[in-house]
Amino acid sequence: MSAMLTSGAGPGAPRGDAGASTVLSVVDLRKEYGGKAAVRGVSFEVRRGEIVGLLGPNGAGKTTTINMVLGVLQPTAGAIHIERLDLAKQRSAALELTNFAAVYSPLPGNLTVYQNLRVFGLIYGVKALGARIAELLEQFDLVRYRDVKCGVLSSGEQTRVALAKAMLNRPHLLLLDEPTASLDPATARDLRARIREFAEQGSGGVLWTSHNMYEVEEVCDRVLFLSHGQVLLEGDPRTLPSEHGQPSLEELFITVAREPLALERS
Amino acid sequence: MRIHRAAAVALRHYYLLRGSLARFLPLFAWVAIDMVLWGFMSRYLNTVTSQAYNFVPALLGAVLLWDFFIRVMQGVTMVFFEDVWSRNFLNMFASPLSISEYLGGLVLSSIATSTIGLGVMLVLASAVFGLSFAVYGALFVPFLLVLFLFGIALGIFGCALVLRLGPASEWFVWPIPALLSPFAGVFYPLSTLPAWMQSVSHVLPPSYVFEGMRALAAGGTFQVSTLAWGGGLAVVEILLACAFFTRVHQQAVRSGLIARYSAESVS
Numbered sequence: 001m002s003a004m005l006t007s008g009a010g011p012g013a014p015r016g017d018a019g020a021s022t023v024l025s026v027v028d029l030r031k032e033y034g035g036k037a038a039v040r041g042v043s044f045e046v047r048r049g050e051i052v053g054l055l056g057p058n059g060a061g062k063t064t065t066i067n068m069v070l071g072v073l074q075p076t077a078g079a080i081h082i083e084r085l086d087l088a089k090q091r092s093a094a095l096e097l098t099n100f101a102a103v104y105s106p107l108p109g110n111l112t113v114y115q116n117l118r119v120f121g122l123i124y125g126v127k128a129l130g131a132r133i134a135e136l137l138e139q140f141d142l143v144r145y146r147d148v149k150c151g152v153l154s155s156g157e158q159t160r161v162a163l164a165k166a167m168l169n170r171p172h173l174l175l176l177d178e179p180t181a182s183l184d185p186a187t188a189r190d191l192r193a194r195i196r197e198f199a200e201q202g203s204g205g206v207l208w209t210s211h212n213m214y215e216v217e218e219v220c221d222r223v224l225f226l227s228h229g230q231v232l233l234e235g236d237p238r239t240l241p242s243e244h245g246q247p248s249l250e251e252l253f254i255t256v257a258r259e260p261l262a263l264e265r266s
Numbered sequence: 267m268r269i270h271r272a273a274a275v276a277l278r279h280y281y282l283l284r285g286s287l288a289r290f291l292p293l294f295a296w297v298a299i300d301m302v303l304w305g306f307m308s309r310y311l312n313t314v315t316s317q318a319y320n321f322v323p324a325l326l327g328a329v330l331l332w333d334f335f336i337r338v339m340q341g342v343t344m345v346f347f348e349d350v351w352s353r354n355f356l357n358m359f360a361s362p363l364s365i366s367e368y369l370g371g372l373v374l375s376s377i378a379t380s381t382i383g384l385g386v387m388l389v390l391a392s393a394v395f396g397l398s399f400a401v402y403g404a405l406f407v408p409f410l411l412v413l414f415l416f417g418i419a420l421g422i423f424g425c426a427l428v429l430r431l432g433p434a435s436e437w438f439v440w441p442i443p444a445l446l447s448p449f450a451g452v453f454y455p456l457s458t459l460p461a462w463m464q465s466v467s468h469v470l471p472p473s474y475v476f477e478g479m480r481a482l483a484a485g486g487t488f489q490v491s492t493l494a495w496g497g498g499l500a501v502v503e504i505l506l507a508c509a510f511f512t513r514v515h516q517q518a519v520r521s522g523l524i525a526r527y528s529a530e531s532v533s
Binding site for chain 2: 033063064067070071072073074091092093095096100102104105106107108109110111112115118119120122123124125165
Protein backbone atom coordinates (compact mmCIF):
# COMPACT_ATOMS: atom_id res chain seq x y z
CA MET A 1 0.00 0.00 0.00
CA SER A 2 2.99 2.29 0.32
CA ALA A 3 2.88 3.02 -3.39
CA MET A 4 -0.77 4.08 -3.38
CA LEU A 5 -1.50 7.64 -4.43
CA THR A 6 -4.88 9.20 -3.65
CA SER A 7 -6.84 12.20 -4.78
CA GLY A 8 -10.07 13.84 -3.54
CA ALA A 9 -13.05 11.60 -2.99
CA GLY A 10 -15.81 11.53 -5.58
CA PRO A 11 -19.46 12.42 -5.23
CA GLY A 12 -20.13 9.28 -3.26
CA ALA A 13 -17.72 10.24 -0.49
CA PRO A 14 -18.96 9.41 3.00
CA ARG A 15 -20.83 11.90 5.06
CA GLY A 16 -20.79 11.70 8.85
CA ASP A 17 -19.80 8.41 10.46
CA ALA A 18 -17.46 6.70 8.00
CA GLY A 19 -17.86 3.29 9.66
CA ALA A 20 -21.65 3.34 9.38
CA SER A 21 -21.55 4.29 5.69
CA THR A 22 -18.99 1.63 4.75
CA VAL A 23 -20.56 -1.41 3.11
CA LEU A 24 -17.31 -3.11 2.15
CA SER A 25 -14.04 -2.92 3.99
CA VAL A 26 -11.03 -4.75 2.59
CA VAL A 27 -7.89 -4.63 4.72
CA ASP A 28 -4.45 -5.76 3.64
CA LEU A 29 -5.81 -8.49 1.40
CA ARG A 30 -3.28 -10.92 0.02
CA LYS A 31 -3.51 -14.01 -2.18
CA GLU A 32 -0.59 -16.25 -3.04
CA TYR A 33 -0.55 -19.23 -5.34
CA GLY A 34 2.38 -21.47 -4.53
CA GLY A 35 4.43 -18.57 -3.16
CA LYS A 36 3.57 -16.26 -6.07
CA ALA A 37 1.45 -13.29 -5.03
CA ALA A 38 -1.57 -12.46 -7.20
CA VAL A 39 -2.88 -9.83 -4.78
CA ARG A 40 -0.40 -8.03 -2.51
CA GLY A 41 -1.83 -6.18 0.48
CA VAL A 42 -4.84 -4.52 -1.11
CA SER A 43 -6.96 -2.25 1.14
CA PHE A 44 -10.01 -0.23 0.17
CA GLU A 45 -13.56 0.59 1.12
CA VAL A 46 -16.85 0.90 -0.70
CA ARG A 47 -19.32 3.28 0.90
CA ARG A 48 -23.07 3.39 0.76
CA GLY A 49 -24.33 5.13 -2.36
CA GLU A 50 -20.92 4.93 -4.01
CA ILE A 51 -19.77 3.24 -7.21
CA VAL A 52 -16.12 2.26 -7.02
CA GLY A 53 -14.31 1.21 -10.17
CA LEU A 54 -11.69 -1.49 -9.82
CA LEU A 55 -9.43 -0.98 -12.81
CA GLY A 56 -6.28 -2.50 -14.11
CA PRO A 57 -4.79 -4.52 -16.94
CA ASN A 58 -5.53 -8.21 -17.40
CA GLY A 59 -3.91 -10.19 -14.62
CA ALA A 60 -3.72 -7.19 -12.27
CA GLY A 61 -5.74 -9.02 -9.61
CA LYS A 62 -9.24 -7.55 -10.11
CA THR A 63 -11.14 -10.81 -10.48
CA THR A 64 -9.01 -12.45 -7.78
CA THR A 65 -10.02 -9.62 -5.44
CA ILE A 66 -13.69 -9.92 -6.40
CA ASN A 67 -13.60 -13.70 -5.94
CA MET A 68 -12.21 -13.20 -2.43
CA VAL A 69 -14.98 -10.70 -1.63
CA LEU A 70 -17.50 -13.25 -2.92
CA GLY A 71 -16.12 -15.92 -0.62
CA VAL A 72 -15.17 -18.34 -3.41
CA LEU A 73 -11.45 -17.76 -2.95
CA GLN A 74 -9.78 -17.82 0.45
CA PRO A 75 -7.31 -14.99 1.03
CA THR A 76 -3.82 -15.91 2.19
CA ALA A 77 -4.01 -12.94 4.57
CA GLY A 78 -6.15 -9.91 5.27
CA ALA A 79 -9.75 -9.25 6.24
CA ILE A 80 -12.99 -8.59 4.41
CA HIS A 81 -15.99 -7.07 6.17
CA ILE A 82 -19.37 -6.61 4.50
CA GLU A 83 -21.58 -4.33 6.60
CA ARG A 84 -19.18 -5.04 9.49
CA LEU A 85 -19.72 -8.79 9.13
CA ASP A 86 -16.46 -10.71 8.92
CA LEU A 87 -16.71 -12.73 5.71
CA ALA A 88 -14.38 -15.41 7.08
CA LYS A 89 -16.57 -16.00 10.15
CA GLN A 90 -20.08 -14.97 9.09
CA ARG A 91 -20.01 -16.00 5.46
CA SER A 92 -23.73 -16.67 4.91
CA ALA A 93 -24.89 -13.54 6.72
CA ALA A 94 -22.38 -11.39 4.83
CA LEU A 95 -23.24 -12.89 1.43
CA GLU A 96 -26.96 -12.47 2.08
CA LEU A 97 -26.26 -8.73 1.85
CA THR A 98 -24.17 -9.12 -1.29
CA ASN A 99 -24.86 -10.06 -4.89
CA PHE A 100 -22.97 -10.06 -8.12
CA ALA A 101 -23.08 -10.29 -11.88
CA ALA A 102 -20.09 -11.33 -13.94
CA VAL A 103 -19.71 -11.77 -17.64
CA TYR A 104 -18.05 -15.17 -17.09
CA SER A 105 -20.79 -16.49 -14.83
CA PRO A 106 -24.08 -16.58 -16.72
CA LEU A 107 -27.16 -18.06 -15.11
CA PRO A 108 -28.03 -21.65 -16.11
CA GLY A 109 -29.21 -21.55 -19.71
CA ASN A 110 -31.54 -24.53 -19.23
CA LEU A 111 -33.83 -22.62 -16.85
CA THR A 112 -36.22 -19.85 -17.83
CA VAL A 113 -35.74 -16.29 -16.65
CA TYR A 114 -38.49 -16.70 -14.06
CA GLN A 115 -37.14 -20.06 -12.83
CA ASN A 116 -33.64 -18.66 -12.37
CA LEU A 117 -34.94 -15.65 -10.48
CA ARG A 118 -37.13 -17.84 -8.28
CA VAL A 119 -34.31 -20.27 -7.42
CA PHE A 120 -31.81 -17.52 -6.60
CA GLY A 121 -34.49 -15.49 -4.80
CA LEU A 122 -34.99 -18.43 -2.45
CA ILE A 123 -31.26 -18.86 -1.98
CA TYR A 124 -30.89 -15.17 -1.07
CA GLY A 125 -33.93 -15.33 1.22
CA VAL A 126 -35.89 -12.62 -0.64
CA LYS A 127 -39.16 -11.70 1.06
CA ALA A 128 -42.34 -11.44 -1.07
CA LEU A 129 -40.38 -13.09 -3.86
CA GLY A 130 -43.17 -13.20 -6.45
CA ALA A 131 -43.72 -9.45 -6.26
CA ARG A 132 -39.97 -8.77 -6.32
CA ILE A 133 -39.51 -10.90 -9.44
CA ALA A 134 -42.40 -9.12 -11.17
CA GLU A 135 -40.85 -5.76 -10.25
CA LEU A 136 -37.43 -6.75 -11.63
CA LEU A 137 -38.87 -8.22 -14.83
CA GLU A 138 -40.53 -4.87 -15.39
CA GLN A 139 -37.46 -2.85 -14.39
CA PHE A 140 -35.08 -4.76 -16.68
CA ASP A 141 -37.56 -5.01 -19.55
CA LEU A 142 -37.72 -8.79 -19.27
CA VAL A 143 -41.47 -9.37 -18.99
CA ARG A 144 -41.72 -10.84 -22.48
CA TYR A 145 -38.83 -13.23 -21.74
CA ARG A 146 -40.26 -14.40 -18.42
CA ASP A 147 -40.78 -17.98 -19.62
CA VAL A 148 -37.91 -18.12 -22.10
CA LYS A 149 -34.85 -20.22 -21.31
CA CYS A 150 -31.86 -18.03 -20.54
CA GLY A 151 -29.67 -20.01 -22.94
CA VAL A 152 -31.59 -18.76 -25.98
CA LEU A 153 -31.47 -15.10 -25.03
CA SER A 154 -29.03 -12.69 -26.67
CA SER A 155 -25.96 -11.77 -24.64
CA GLY A 156 -27.49 -8.38 -23.85
CA GLU A 157 -30.69 -9.99 -22.59
CA GLN A 158 -28.68 -12.50 -20.57
CA THR A 159 -26.77 -9.64 -18.96
CA ARG A 160 -30.07 -7.99 -18.02
CA VAL A 161 -31.21 -11.26 -16.43
CA ALA A 162 -27.92 -11.54 -14.54
CA LEU A 163 -28.41 -8.00 -13.28
CA ALA A 164 -32.00 -8.71 -12.28
CA LYS A 165 -30.67 -11.68 -10.29
CA ALA A 166 -27.98 -9.45 -8.77
CA MET A 167 -30.66 -6.99 -7.62
CA LEU A 168 -33.03 -9.64 -6.22
CA ASN A 169 -32.03 -9.19 -2.58
CA ARG A 170 -31.57 -5.40 -2.79
CA PRO A 171 -27.89 -5.95 -2.00
CA HIS A 172 -25.93 -3.67 0.27
CA LEU A 173 -22.89 -4.58 -1.78
CA LEU A 174 -23.19 -5.16 -5.51
CA LEU A 175 -20.20 -6.61 -7.34
CA LEU A 176 -20.14 -6.20 -11.10
CA ASP A 177 -17.30 -7.79 -13.05
CA GLU A 178 -17.31 -6.29 -16.56
CA PRO A 179 -21.11 -6.19 -16.68
CA THR A 180 -21.25 -4.36 -20.01
CA ALA A 181 -18.53 -6.35 -21.79
CA SER A 182 -20.88 -7.97 -24.31
CA LEU A 183 -23.42 -5.18 -24.72
CA ASP A 184 -24.07 -2.77 -27.56
CA PRO A 185 -23.55 0.92 -26.65
CA ALA A 186 -27.26 1.69 -26.27
CA THR A 187 -27.91 -1.28 -23.97
CA ALA A 188 -24.72 -0.55 -22.03
CA ARG A 189 -25.80 3.06 -21.45
CA ASP A 190 -29.21 1.90 -20.28
CA LEU A 191 -27.61 -0.55 -17.89
CA ARG A 192 -25.25 2.07 -16.51
CA ALA A 193 -28.22 4.30 -15.80
CA ARG A 194 -29.87 1.51 -13.83
CA ILE A 195 -26.75 0.87 -11.76
CA ARG A 196 -26.38 4.61 -11.15
CA GLU A 197 -30.01 4.68 -10.05
CA PHE A 198 -29.36 1.79 -7.66
CA ALA A 199 -26.41 3.62 -6.09
CA GLU A 200 -28.33 6.88 -5.81
CA GLN A 201 -31.00 5.18 -3.77
CA GLY A 202 -28.27 5.15 -1.12
CA SER A 203 -28.86 1.75 0.42
CA GLY A 204 -25.94 -0.01 -1.19
CA GLY A 205 -22.53 0.44 -2.75
CA VAL A 206 -21.14 -0.96 -5.99
CA LEU A 207 -17.74 -2.39 -6.85
CA TRP A 208 -17.40 -2.34 -10.63
CA THR A 209 -14.68 -3.64 -12.93
CA SER A 210 -14.50 -2.53 -16.51
CA HIS A 211 -12.02 -1.96 -19.31
CA ASN A 212 -14.20 0.75 -20.81
CA MET A 213 -12.73 3.99 -19.46
CA TYR A 214 -15.52 6.12 -20.93
CA GLU A 215 -17.99 4.09 -18.93
CA VAL A 216 -15.87 4.28 -15.78
CA GLU A 217 -15.69 8.07 -16.04
CA GLU A 218 -19.43 8.27 -16.52
CA VAL A 219 -20.43 5.93 -13.73
CA CYS A 220 -17.81 5.65 -11.01
CA ASP A 221 -17.46 8.01 -8.09
CA ARG A 222 -14.02 6.73 -7.30
CA VAL A 223 -11.56 4.39 -8.99
CA LEU A 224 -8.78 2.13 -7.78
CA PHE A 225 -6.05 1.23 -10.24
CA LEU A 226 -4.62 -2.20 -9.61
CA SER A 227 -1.28 -3.25 -11.01
CA HIS A 228 0.61 -6.43 -10.18
CA GLY A 229 -1.80 -7.12 -7.34
CA GLN A 230 -1.45 -3.74 -5.65
CA VAL A 231 -3.58 -0.59 -5.56
CA LEU A 232 -1.42 1.88 -7.42
CA LEU A 233 -3.76 4.87 -7.68
CA GLU A 234 -7.02 5.90 -6.14
CA GLY A 235 -9.22 8.89 -6.81
CA ASP A 236 -11.92 10.63 -8.79
CA PRO A 237 -11.88 9.30 -12.37
CA ARG A 238 -12.61 12.78 -13.69
CA THR A 239 -9.62 14.46 -12.03
CA LEU A 240 -7.15 11.60 -11.63
CA PRO A 241 -5.71 11.75 -15.19
CA SER A 242 -4.73 15.43 -14.98
CA GLU A 243 -3.26 14.88 -11.52
CA HIS A 244 -0.87 12.41 -13.10
CA GLY A 245 -0.14 14.36 -16.26
CA GLN A 246 -2.34 12.29 -18.53
CA PRO A 247 -4.92 13.65 -20.97
CA SER A 248 -7.55 10.99 -20.27
CA LEU A 249 -8.42 8.06 -18.06
CA GLU A 250 -7.63 5.73 -20.96
CA GLU A 251 -4.11 7.16 -21.26
CA LEU A 252 -3.68 6.83 -17.52
CA PHE A 253 -4.85 3.21 -17.74
CA ILE A 254 -2.31 2.50 -20.48
CA THR A 255 0.43 4.09 -18.40
CA VAL A 256 -0.54 1.98 -15.41
CA ALA A 257 -0.50 -1.12 -17.59
CA ARG A 258 2.84 -0.36 -19.26
CA GLU A 259 4.82 1.72 -16.81
CA PRO A 260 3.49 1.21 -13.28
CA LEU A 261 6.90 1.98 -11.80
CA ALA A 262 6.90 5.46 -13.35
CA LEU A 263 3.65 6.21 -11.53
CA GLU A 264 4.93 4.79 -8.28
CA ARG A 265 7.87 7.22 -8.49
CA SER A 266 5.74 10.24 -9.45
CA MET B 267 -29.46 -24.38 8.16
CA ARG B 268 -32.16 -22.45 6.29
CA ILE B 269 -34.57 -24.89 4.71
CA HIS B 270 -35.62 -22.44 1.95
CA ARG B 271 -32.08 -22.47 0.59
CA ALA B 272 -31.97 -26.26 0.47
CA ALA B 273 -35.45 -26.20 -1.10
CA ALA B 274 -34.13 -23.84 -3.79
CA VAL B 275 -31.58 -26.45 -4.88
CA ALA B 276 -34.33 -29.08 -5.08
CA LEU B 277 -36.68 -26.66 -6.86
CA ARG B 278 -34.05 -26.02 -9.52
CA HIS B 279 -33.94 -29.77 -10.20
CA TYR B 280 -37.72 -29.98 -10.27
CA TYR B 281 -37.79 -27.28 -12.95
CA LEU B 282 -35.22 -29.22 -14.98
CA LEU B 283 -37.13 -32.50 -14.65
CA ARG B 284 -40.44 -30.87 -15.53
CA GLY B 285 -39.09 -29.41 -18.72
CA SER B 286 -37.04 -32.34 -19.99
CA LEU B 287 -38.19 -35.80 -21.01
CA ALA B 288 -34.52 -36.88 -21.17
CA ARG B 289 -34.21 -36.18 -17.47
CA PHE B 290 -37.63 -37.40 -16.37
CA LEU B 291 -37.73 -40.74 -18.20
CA PRO B 292 -34.60 -42.24 -16.59
CA LEU B 293 -36.17 -41.76 -13.15
CA PHE B 294 -38.25 -44.87 -13.79
CA ALA B 295 -37.49 -46.28 -17.26
CA TRP B 296 -34.35 -48.27 -16.41
CA VAL B 297 -35.68 -49.61 -13.13
CA ALA B 298 -38.88 -50.66 -14.91
CA ILE B 299 -36.82 -52.54 -17.49
CA ASP B 300 -34.87 -54.21 -14.69
CA MET B 301 -38.11 -55.29 -13.03
CA VAL B 302 -39.40 -56.83 -16.25
CA LEU B 303 -36.10 -58.58 -17.05
CA TRP B 304 -35.52 -59.98 -13.56
CA GLY B 305 -39.20 -60.70 -13.08
CA PHE B 306 -39.20 -63.08 -16.04
CA MET B 307 -35.83 -64.45 -15.02
CA SER B 308 -37.21 -65.27 -11.56
CA ARG B 309 -40.27 -66.92 -13.07
CA TYR B 310 -38.11 -69.01 -15.36
CA LEU B 311 -35.82 -70.11 -12.53
CA ASN B 312 -38.89 -71.13 -10.56
CA THR B 313 -39.86 -73.48 -13.38
CA VAL B 314 -36.47 -75.18 -13.75
CA THR B 315 -35.48 -75.56 -10.10
CA SER B 316 -36.95 -77.07 -6.95
CA GLN B 317 -40.56 -76.09 -6.32
CA ALA B 318 -39.71 -75.46 -2.68
CA TYR B 319 -37.78 -72.29 -3.39
CA ASN B 320 -39.40 -69.14 -4.79
CA PHE B 321 -36.94 -66.92 -6.66
CA VAL B 322 -39.29 -63.98 -6.92
CA PRO B 323 -38.80 -62.55 -3.41
CA ALA B 324 -35.09 -63.47 -3.33
CA LEU B 325 -34.04 -62.38 -6.81
CA LEU B 326 -36.60 -59.80 -7.92
CA GLY B 327 -36.70 -58.35 -4.39
CA ALA B 328 -32.91 -58.03 -4.43
CA VAL B 329 -32.94 -56.24 -7.78
CA LEU B 330 -35.68 -53.91 -6.55
CA LEU B 331 -33.74 -52.97 -3.42
CA TRP B 332 -30.44 -52.58 -5.26
CA ASP B 333 -32.02 -50.43 -7.97
CA PHE B 334 -33.57 -48.28 -5.25
CA PHE B 335 -30.12 -47.73 -3.74
CA ILE B 336 -28.74 -46.75 -7.16
CA ARG B 337 -31.62 -44.31 -7.75
CA VAL B 338 -30.94 -42.66 -4.39
CA MET B 339 -27.24 -42.30 -5.12
CA GLN B 340 -27.83 -40.98 -8.62
CA GLY B 341 -30.57 -38.73 -7.27
CA VAL B 342 -27.87 -36.92 -5.31
CA THR B 343 -25.16 -36.90 -7.97
CA MET B 344 -27.43 -35.82 -10.83
CA VAL B 345 -28.38 -32.57 -9.07
CA PHE B 346 -24.71 -31.84 -8.49
CA PHE B 347 -23.83 -32.71 -12.09
CA GLU B 348 -26.43 -30.21 -13.30
CA ASP B 349 -24.35 -27.50 -11.62
CA VAL B 350 -21.21 -28.91 -13.25
CA TRP B 351 -22.79 -29.09 -16.71
CA SER B 352 -24.33 -25.61 -16.59
CA ARG B 353 -21.13 -24.13 -15.07
CA ASN B 354 -23.16 -22.81 -12.20
CA PHE B 355 -20.67 -23.23 -9.35
CA LEU B 356 -19.84 -19.54 -9.06
CA ASN B 357 -23.50 -18.54 -8.86
CA MET B 358 -24.21 -21.20 -6.23
CA PHE B 359 -21.11 -20.99 -4.07
CA ALA B 360 -20.81 -17.18 -4.16
CA SER B 361 -24.26 -17.03 -2.58
CA PRO B 362 -25.32 -17.34 1.09
CA LEU B 363 -25.89 -21.06 0.51
CA SER B 364 -23.87 -23.09 3.03
CA ILE B 365 -22.43 -26.52 2.30
CA SER B 366 -24.96 -28.19 4.59
CA GLU B 367 -27.81 -26.38 2.80
CA TYR B 368 -26.44 -27.36 -0.58
CA LEU B 369 -26.07 -31.01 0.42
CA GLY B 370 -29.50 -30.82 2.04
CA GLY B 371 -30.89 -29.71 -1.31
CA LEU B 372 -29.26 -32.67 -3.06
CA VAL B 373 -30.82 -35.03 -0.50
CA LEU B 374 -34.28 -33.43 -0.77
CA SER B 375 -34.16 -33.83 -4.51
CA SER B 376 -32.99 -37.42 -4.22
CA ILE B 377 -35.87 -38.28 -1.87
CA ALA B 378 -38.33 -37.07 -4.50
CA THR B 379 -36.71 -38.70 -7.53
CA SER B 380 -35.93 -42.05 -5.87
CA THR B 381 -39.50 -42.27 -4.56
CA ILE B 382 -40.77 -42.12 -8.14
CA GLY B 383 -38.48 -44.98 -9.15
CA LEU B 384 -39.41 -46.99 -6.09
CA GLY B 385 -43.12 -46.51 -6.72
CA VAL B 386 -42.84 -47.78 -10.29
CA MET B 387 -40.80 -50.81 -9.16
CA LEU B 388 -43.22 -51.70 -6.38
CA VAL B 389 -46.19 -51.56 -8.72
CA LEU B 390 -44.50 -53.63 -11.43
CA ALA B 391 -43.01 -56.22 -9.06
CA SER B 392 -46.24 -56.81 -7.17
CA ALA B 393 -48.83 -56.38 -9.92
CA VAL B 394 -47.03 -58.17 -12.75
CA PHE B 395 -44.78 -60.68 -10.98
CA GLY B 396 -46.67 -61.23 -7.74
CA LEU B 397 -43.89 -60.14 -5.41
CA SER B 398 -45.46 -60.05 -1.96
CA PHE B 399 -43.82 -57.66 0.45
CA ALA B 400 -45.45 -59.53 3.31
CA VAL B 401 -42.54 -61.98 2.95
CA TYR B 402 -40.20 -59.35 4.37
CA GLY B 403 -42.69 -58.16 6.98
CA ALA B 404 -42.17 -54.86 8.74
CA LEU B 405 -38.44 -55.06 8.04
CA PHE B 406 -39.01 -54.00 4.45
CA VAL B 407 -39.14 -50.34 5.54
CA PRO B 408 -35.83 -50.47 7.51
CA PHE B 409 -34.29 -52.30 4.53
CA LEU B 410 -35.22 -49.33 2.35
CA LEU B 411 -34.06 -46.86 4.97
CA VAL B 412 -30.58 -48.40 5.28
CA LEU B 413 -30.19 -48.46 1.50
CA PHE B 414 -31.43 -44.89 1.30
CA LEU B 415 -28.88 -43.72 3.86
CA PHE B 416 -26.05 -45.53 2.12
CA GLY B 417 -27.17 -44.15 -1.26
CA ILE B 418 -27.00 -40.64 0.20
CA ALA B 419 -23.53 -41.29 1.63
CA LEU B 420 -22.20 -42.63 -1.63
CA GLY B 421 -23.88 -39.85 -3.64
CA ILE B 422 -22.22 -37.16 -1.53
CA PHE B 423 -18.91 -39.00 -1.76
CA GLY B 424 -19.28 -39.09 -5.56
CA CYS B 425 -20.00 -35.34 -5.68
CA ALA B 426 -16.90 -34.64 -3.59
CA LEU B 427 -14.85 -36.82 -5.92
CA VAL B 428 -16.00 -34.86 -8.98
CA LEU B 429 -15.48 -31.54 -7.21
CA ARG B 430 -11.93 -32.62 -6.37
CA LEU B 431 -10.95 -34.22 -9.69
CA GLY B 432 -12.89 -32.10 -12.20
CA PRO B 433 -15.88 -32.52 -14.50
CA ALA B 434 -14.45 -35.45 -16.49
CA SER B 435 -14.23 -37.58 -13.36
CA GLU B 436 -17.99 -38.11 -13.32
CA TRP B 437 -17.15 -41.33 -15.11
CA PHE B 438 -15.59 -42.56 -11.88
CA VAL B 439 -18.93 -42.10 -10.17
CA TRP B 440 -21.33 -43.90 -12.51
CA PRO B 441 -19.76 -47.39 -12.07
CA ILE B 442 -19.48 -47.22 -8.25
CA PRO B 443 -22.66 -49.29 -7.63
CA ALA B 444 -21.48 -51.98 -10.07
CA LEU B 445 -18.11 -52.01 -8.34
CA LEU B 446 -19.73 -52.51 -4.93
CA SER B 447 -22.38 -55.06 -5.91
CA PRO B 448 -20.13 -58.16 -5.68
CA PHE B 449 -19.15 -57.15 -2.14
CA ALA B 450 -22.70 -56.28 -1.08
CA GLY B 451 -23.93 -59.82 -1.76
CA VAL B 452 -26.95 -58.66 -3.69
CA PHE B 453 -27.64 -62.07 -5.25
CA TYR B 454 -25.74 -64.51 -3.01
CA PRO B 455 -24.91 -65.03 0.68
CA LEU B 456 -21.75 -63.37 1.95
CA SER B 457 -20.45 -66.82 2.92
CA THR B 458 -19.96 -67.41 -0.81
CA LEU B 459 -17.22 -64.78 -0.85
CA PRO B 460 -13.58 -65.28 0.10
CA ALA B 461 -12.56 -63.90 3.50
CA TRP B 462 -10.97 -60.69 2.17
CA MET B 463 -14.12 -59.82 0.23
CA GLN B 464 -16.25 -60.54 3.28
CA SER B 465 -14.22 -58.09 5.31
CA VAL B 466 -15.07 -55.40 2.73
CA SER B 467 -18.73 -56.48 2.85
CA HIS B 468 -18.87 -55.84 6.57
CA VAL B 469 -18.37 -52.09 6.08
CA LEU B 470 -21.06 -51.94 3.39
CA PRO B 471 -24.55 -51.40 4.90
CA PRO B 472 -26.34 -53.05 1.92
CA SER B 473 -24.70 -56.38 2.77
CA TYR B 474 -26.72 -56.48 6.04
CA VAL B 475 -29.90 -55.69 4.12
CA PHE B 476 -29.42 -58.43 1.52
CA GLU B 477 -28.45 -61.03 4.10
CA GLY B 478 -31.63 -60.18 6.00
CA MET B 479 -33.77 -60.14 2.90
CA ARG B 480 -32.60 -63.59 1.84
CA ALA B 481 -33.12 -65.01 5.32
CA LEU B 482 -36.71 -63.75 5.40
CA ALA B 483 -37.41 -64.85 1.81
CA ALA B 484 -36.27 -68.36 2.75
CA GLY B 485 -38.71 -68.34 5.67
CA GLY B 486 -36.02 -67.85 8.30
CA THR B 487 -35.48 -65.13 10.86
CA PHE B 488 -33.21 -62.13 10.98
CA GLN B 489 -31.88 -60.17 13.92
CA VAL B 490 -33.08 -56.57 13.87
CA SER B 491 -29.93 -55.61 15.78
CA THR B 492 -27.85 -56.75 12.79
CA LEU B 493 -29.80 -54.40 10.55
CA ALA B 494 -29.46 -51.62 13.13
CA TRP B 495 -25.70 -52.10 12.89
CA GLY B 496 -25.95 -51.63 9.11
CA GLY B 497 -28.07 -48.49 9.67
CA GLY B 498 -25.57 -47.09 12.15
CA LEU B 499 -22.78 -47.78 9.70
CA ALA B 500 -24.68 -45.91 6.97
CA VAL B 501 -25.17 -42.88 9.25
CA VAL B 502 -21.44 -42.84 10.05
CA GLU B 503 -20.68 -43.08 6.33
CA ILE B 504 -22.99 -40.12 5.60
CA LEU B 505 -21.11 -38.06 8.19
CA LEU B 506 -17.78 -39.12 6.68
CA ALA B 507 -19.00 -38.27 3.16
CA CYS B 508 -20.18 -34.82 4.32
CA ALA B 509 -16.84 -34.22 6.03
CA PHE B 510 -15.04 -35.28 2.84
CA PHE B 511 -17.18 -32.95 0.68
CA THR B 512 -16.59 -30.06 3.10
CA ARG B 513 -12.85 -30.66 3.07
CA VAL B 514 -12.73 -30.85 -0.73
CA HIS B 515 -14.79 -27.66 -0.97
CA GLN B 516 -12.48 -25.86 1.47
CA GLN B 517 -9.50 -26.97 -0.57
CA ALA B 518 -11.20 -25.75 -3.77
CA VAL B 519 -11.85 -22.36 -2.13
CA ARG B 520 -8.21 -22.16 -1.01
CA SER B 521 -6.85 -23.06 -4.43
CA GLY B 522 -9.36 -21.04 -6.45
CA LEU B 523 -10.74 -24.12 -8.20
CA ILE B 524 -14.37 -23.16 -7.47
CA ALA B 525 -14.00 -19.97 -9.46
CA ARG B 526 -12.19 -21.71 -12.31
CA TYR B 527 -13.80 -25.13 -12.21
CA SER B 528 -14.04 -25.59 -15.97
CA ALA B 529 -10.22 -25.57 -16.06
CA GLU B 530 -10.43 -28.87 -14.07
CA SER B 531 -7.31 -27.95 -12.07
CA VAL B 532 -5.53 -24.77 -11.05
CA SER B 533 -2.01 -26.08 -11.44
